[in-house]
Amino acid sequence: MSAPTTTPTREYLKPPVTEVGVIGWLHANLFNSWFNSILTIAVLAVLWKLMPPFFSWAFVDSVWNSPAEACRDIDGACWSVIPQNISFIVFGFFPDGQQWRPGIAMLLLLGLVIYSKDTKHMKKSLFVYWTIGLVIMGTLMYGGVFGMPVVETDQWSGLPLTFMLALFGMVAAYPLGVLLALGRRSRMPAIKTLCVVYIEMIRGVPLISLLFMSSVMFPLFLPEGVTIDKVLRAQAAIILFTAAYIAEVVRGGLQAMPRGQFEAADSLGLNYNQTMRLIILPQALKIVIPPSLGILLSAFKDTSLVVIIALYDVLKTTKVTLSNPKWTGYSTEAYIVLAIFYFICCFAMSNYSRKLEKALHTGR
Amino acid sequence: MNETASQSAITPDAGFIIEVNSMHKWYGDFHVLSDINLKVQLKERIVICGPSGSGKSTLIRCINRLEEHQRGQIIVNGTELTNDIKNIEKVRTEVGMVFQHFNLFPHLTILDNLTLGPIWVRKTPKKEAEETAMMYLEKVHIAEQALKFPGQLSGGQQQRVAIARSLCMKPKVMLFDEPTSALDPEMIKEVLDVMIDLAEEGMTMLVVTHEMGFAKSVADRVMFMDAGQIVEQNNPHNFFDNPQNERTKLFLSQIL
Numbered sequence: 001m002s003a004p005t006t007t008p009t010r011e012y013l014k015p016p017v018t019e020v021g022v023i024g025w026l027h028a029n030l031f032n033s034w035f036n037s038i039l040t041i042a043v044l045a046v047l048w049k050l051m052p053p054f055f056s057w058a059f060v061d062s063v064w065n066s067p068a069e070a071c072r073d074i075d076g077a078c079w080s081v082i083p084q085n086i087s088f089i090v091f092g093f094f095p096d097g098q099q100w101r102p103g104i105a106m107l108l109l110l111g112l113v114i115y116s117k118d119t120k121h122m123k124k125s126l127f128v129y130w131t132i133g134l135v136i137m138g139t140l141m142y143g144g145v146f147g148m149p150v151v152e153t154d155q156w157s158g159l160p161l162t163f164m165l166a167l168f169g170m171v172a173a174y175p176l177g178v179l180l181a182l183g184r185r186s187r188m189p190a191i192k193t194l195c196v197v198y199i200e201m202i203r204g205v206p207l208i209s210l211l212f213m214s215s216v217m218f219p220l221f222l223p224e225g226v227t228i229d230k231v232l233r234a235q236a237a238i239i240l241f242t243a244a245y246i247a248e249v250v251r252g253g254l255q256a257m258p259r260g261q262f263e264a265a266d267s268l269g270l271n272y273n274q275t276m277r278l279i280i281l282p283q284a285l286k287i288v289i290p291p292s293l294g295i296l297l298s299a300f301k302d303t304s305l306v307v308i309i310a311l312y313d314v315l316k317t318t319k320v321t322l323s324n325p326k327w328t329g330y331s332t333e334a335y336i337v338l339a340i341f342y343f344i345c346c347f348a349m350s351n352y353s354r355k356l357e358k359a360l361h362t363g364r
Numbered sequence: 365m366n367e368t369a370s371q372s373a374i375t376p377d378a379g380f381i382i383e384v385n386s387m388h389k390w391y392g393d394f395h396v397l398s399d400i401n402l403k404v405q406l407k408e409r410i411v412i413c414g415p416s417g418s419g420k421s422t423l424i425r426c427i428n429r430l431e432e433h434q435r436g437q438i439i440v441n442g443t444e445l446t447n448d449i450k451n452i453e454k455v456r457t458e459v460g461m462v463f464q465h466f467n468l469f470p471h472l473t474i475l476d477n478l479t480l481g482p483i484w485v486r487k488t489p490k491k492e493a494e495e496t497a498m499m500y501l502e503k504v505h506i507a508e509q510a511l512k513f514p515g516q517l518s519g520g521q522q523q524r525v526a527i528a529r530s531l532c533m534k535p536k537v538m539l540f541d542e543p544t545s546a547l548d549p550e551m552i553k554e555v556l557d558v559m560i561d562l563a564e565e566g567m568t569m570l571v572v573t574h575e576m577g578f579a580k581s582v583a584d585r586v587m588f589m590d591a592g593q594i595v596e597q598n599n600p601h602n603f604f605d606n607p608q609n610e611r612t613k614l615f616l617s618q619i620l
Contacts, residue, residue: 263430264467268481268533269456271449278480282471 068326081330082337085321092157092312102160105137153231157312165303169238170296177246202244208305210237215309234306242299249291253284293353297346381406387436398592407566411579414589420572424539428459460530464542466522468514475510481533500528504558520551540571588612
């Protein structure tokens with residue numbers, strides 16, 4: 001065996017400055033070619049022009065919670081349009097002294113939703129909590145017991161109405177959509193035709209027209225003196241509309257299921273219900289989480305359309321606030337805040353969906 | 365009378381577990397199965413071979429109604445297969461099937477894959493189903509993987525799980541549709557060993573396969589199918605050493 005040679009010492013040099021760290025990132029991503037470099041400089045120039053004025057308008061010269069007169073004296077944003085009118089924007093026409101009731105109902109609803117997000121809590125007891133919660137919310141909103149004055153549903157407005165229409169709409173539309181998707185794939189002609197006709201007709205009209213029909217046309221078919229609550233009609237329209245879209249997305253997921261899964265379930269002797277419930281739907285619904293979320297986000301934002309049937313959701317109450325001469329002209333600030341509100345809600349839903357996908361290993 | 369694994373006589377038993385009488389099947393206009401007559405006794409082990417497109421998979425899939433036949437009769441365990449869903453489910457409870465592509469349920473653990481059938485179809489209590497499942501997992505030498513998911517197992521392991529899953533339903537007949545065709549050579553052996561054990565314990569099986577070694581060592585009868593018909597069937601000794609039909613001879617010359 002030859003004598004071991006000494007390993008030559010080597011110098012450990014640092015990589016060139018332009019390749020690592022912040023400068024390295026800039027070099028690789030923003031200035032990696034002539035065209036990109038010019039674009040970067042152009043964008044920076046635009047931002048340089050736009051950001052400082054916006055910044056000073058929004059944060060430096062602005063007022064945050066002052067009466068309307070103070071807003072006229074300043075150049076900046078009048079954010080006070082929201083805090084000064086907060087009780088109308090959030091609670092709408094709910095009687096003044098009673099606004100604690102929808103407040104608590106909303107907190108209860110949001111609390112239940114956040115509690116239900118955790119998969120560890122998805123047991124039978126969850127149903128019980130929700131039922132109790134819903135009963136409490138209904139009593140708080142409607143009143144009539146424990147000395148709370150009755151507040152009819154057409155006075156329910158603002159944030160509670162938005163959340164209610166959105167949440168119950170989403171929760172009811174999803175199972176209905178799944179049933180429609182299964183029905184559309186059925187081999188029984190009556191069920192299949194019914195589902196196809198329903199889905200295509202609903203998808204053929206805008207939600208606004210459904211709301212309009214529910215509010216104006218539907219009562220014409222009811223016998224004399226029978227009325228159905230307006231909020232209930234709006235809720236039904238939203239549910240029926242969203243269900244049709246969910247149905248098509250779920251049908252796509254069902255079509256993506258390999259035939260072998262159905263055959264394996266069949267060969268074990270499982271019947272249709274068991275196959276769907278235990279094997280097919282768990283896998284299919286997992287696949288279609290992304291597009292389903294898109295539909296549910298749309299449903300959430302579409303609650304603003306109930307303005308067409310004179311229901312005052314949070315968008316409409318904001319608009320009404322702005323029609324007050326004191327506050328006209330500050331629509332930019334009001335709508336920016338409203339946009340942030342919608343964004344926070346939708347982002348929370350997207351975030352949850354991403355976590356759900358991760359937990360269910362959809363990436364496989 | 366003891367049975368050995370090789371070509372011994374079957375004790376003539378009361379009745380046939382599977383009877384196929386003059387069965388025809390069409391896919392649209394295409395006549396895929398023509399005048400099939402087959403009688404299978406309990407504990408009989410039949411290997412079905414033939415070129416692709418000959419209808420062998422279609423035949424066994426008709427036996428558990430994954431495919432429908434248009435003419436003729438199929439009677440399994442005394443129940444005739446018709447459009448009546450109750451009959452179909454009754455038959456499927458007694459007939460286990462192992463697929464070429466395993467078809468395990470990827471969203472359930474191995475243990476859940478096995479207990480699903482017994483719990484929901486045979487209404488076995490969960491604890492008992494789990495004990496049976498672990499017993500069969502031991503039998504196919506895969507008990508340590510019970511809590512893993514199918515995606516974490518190799519092909520050979522998945523196929524053994526698939527066999528155990530069918531066995532948990534305690535079927536009277538097992539159908540194998542090219543069980544080793546999607547596996548590489550090392551895994552083929554581990555699956556065939558399980559199937560040989562099963563055969564030696566007296567399970568009635570119909571196996572569609574190209575593994576002629578398996579046929580020679582374990583089958584009571586080898587059937588050759590071509591173009592939708594049963595061309596020849598015989599015990600393995602006569603089938604391989606003394607084929608009668610020209611088509612059989614051609615087929616055997618190409619695969620052996």
